[in-house]
Amino acid sequence: MTLAITGVYSASATPVNADLSPNLPAFAAQCRWLIDQGCHGVALLGTTGEANSLSSAQRRTILEAALGAGLSGDQLMPGTGVANIPETVELTRHALSVGVTRVVMLPPFYYKGVSDEGLFHAYARVIEAVGDDRLKVVLYHIPQMSGLPLGHDLIERLIAAFPGVVVGIKDSAGRIENMTAMLARFPGFSVLAGADPLLLPLMQAGGAGCITATSNLVAAQLRVVYDGARDPARAAQVAAAQARINAYRDLSNSYVQIPAIKAMIAHRTGDSGWCRTLPPLVGLSPGEYAALAEKIAHIQAGEIA
Template identity: 30%
Template sequence: MTNPVTSAPRPFGRALCAMVTPFTEAGALDLPGAQLLAARLVSEGCDGLVLSGTTGESPTTSDAEKAALVTAVREAVGDGVPLVSGVGTSDTRHTVELARQAEQAGSDGVLVVSPYYSRPPQDALEAHFREVADASGLPLMLYDIPGRTGTRIEPETLIRLAEHPRIVAVKDCSYDFLGTQKVLGRTDLAYYAGCDEHILALYAVGAAGYVSTVANVVPARLRSVLDAFEAGDTHVAARLQQRATPLVELMMAAGLPGTVTAKALLNSLGLPGGSVRAPLRAAGRDAVDGLVAAYEEFITG
């Protein structure tokens, strides 16, 4: 009998980190810091990195900064590590330009979120993704996160888009487990859990892996969930996922954006993170203390 996990397509690997974009205290792009962080993430178990996504503060980085980040990280991790660049904007033309720029800078794929604010209907959304897919030679990971964009990529739309040869993956933050299983059962799209609490649940039904914000601080611990499940140690995998829950909740569901909490922890650990750009604001002292306590309990438990 075919194992749905080992047979799942993995165009960008299994364990991906939605990497923060390190800034200096003055707010400038910190390329040496990005290189140090990227190298650490790969050395501690990340198969690939997603740059300039939500966690990477893509709305407040310039096109030139996005390209420079890809170039610097590629230099740090080498050619064998998949790099996926966030290129989604609310403007199809701009998204096309960013996809072409990402290809020229050395990305292996692009992450394309639904156009936000304008909330296009499904036929317009489908046309948007197809136009981006046709614009470069890079494979696409669609980003389904209606809580931020206001628009769901409906399962039937995903099933049609899966027919495009360069639309190969989905970062799933839909919170629609039934819809996700429907698409998994009818397409070859590689699904990546975009919500850390869903890593094991999605993997168990055939997802490719995850794109994680929490992996910025505990890359090896999250990868161990997948490793245990693949080894057949399902009870161990469940226990590891459960042990991550307090940290996941504090980083992702306690009122602060994941970018803010990830950078707060990285800075506390002496790792590259730096400031966040407005309109985001740094975590307060109480929040930082709580995050550090949850992190220490997780890694020592």
């Protein structure tokens, strides 16, 4: 069965200016770098992109900047799910209006303890209000932030109600068992790993790819894993790439992850402005940044050795 969405997508970070407005030229450069490194596309405006700390107007501007940077609509997969449905509809319609048909959609995430019935109607209302056959929705399972796990009965009901629209899921909960259970239950559904270390086992189990934060640093290695995961002849090369991905991921996770990812992009690009985060996240301190830079040097030395 052909999957609607496959590949390595970057959960791209969002650089900001000193006044905390989006730094559009730096963002455009990052998008081009990600594609040059081998990403199939950029899943902008997600958790790593601090999208829920941006206004709707800023989100639209950022999506347009990615298109302005030369990426095609098919290379972009923005997050459009906010806490309220009217603005989720508006953001999704905006994406379609600029030729971007694939979106990653959080459930409305303020209320907790919500029933499957309520989550079904929330997604259904958005899809029906958008009312565009081109739309392809990737559900977003990230209970550690949303507080709302997306269970398999709910997913089954959404796929049945909106075939060809609800086409995949980004699973950021970090459990391979949940992903493989979805692969078994939903043939043709694109299961995308939100956690880098799971890309290899997920691809070997028939998964669709990944949308991860570490891609901002090691996109080329993610592509090696993606391309070689099912080829025994490339096992050594793939294992080495996955090990390097995991080293960067472990390093970012030894801090608060998103500020660390941004600091690592600052280190790579030489643009210290990348260290800025949007409240409520806090950027790394100069001391933390210096220690991080030393640890990056260690990882890089290991690569050469």
